[in-house]
Amino acid sequence: MFCHSPDLIPCVTRTAKPAPIRSGAARAGGEFFARPTGPNHRRYEALRGYLYEGLPAEAAAARAGYSTATLRSAVRDFRAGKTGFFLNPRPGPTRAPAKNAAGRV
Numbered sequence: 001m002f003c004h005s006p007d008l009i010p011c012v013t014r015t016a017k018p019a020p021i022r023s024g025a026a027r028a029g030g031e032f033f034a035r036p037t038g039p040n041h042r043r044y045e046a047l048r049g050y051l052y053e054g055l056p057a058e059a060a061a062a063r064a065g066y067s068t069a070t071l072r073s074a075v076r077d078f079r080a081g082k083t084g085f086f087l088n089p090r091p092g093p094t095r096a097p098a099k100n101a102a103g104r105v
Contacts (some may be wrong), residue, residue: 036064043074044085050075 025031036042046064049055050071055063061071077083 040085042066043083046071047074047078047083051078 025034033045036045042064046060046066049060049063050057053060057068057071061068064071066074074083
C-alpha cells in the first residue's frame with residue numbers, strides 16, 4: 001500500500017489491537033511446548049514465562065501448575081546456578097556390584 005505522496009513511499013499501517021492468542025500450536029509438533037511432560041521441562045517453561053516473557057509470577061506459576069512460592073524458589077535456584085535444564089537423571093544401579101559377583105560364584 002502506498003500513501004498519497006509524490007514520492008510514493010510505502011505506508012506502514014498499524015492496528016491498535018494485539019495479535020490474537022492462539023489456542024493451538026502454530027505448527028505441527030508445537031503442542032509439545034504447550035504441555036511440558038517432565039519436571040525439568042515444566043520448570044523451564046515456568047522460568048521462561050516469568051523471566052523472559054515477563055508474565056506475573058502468579059500467571060507463570062499457574063501455567064506450570066506451581067504455587068507462586070515454588071516459582072520464586074525456582075527463580076532463586078536458577079539465579080544461583082543450581083538448576084540443570086535438559087538433563088535427564090539416570091537411575092543408579094538396582095543392585096550392588098559386589099552382591100552380583102558374589103551371587104554368581
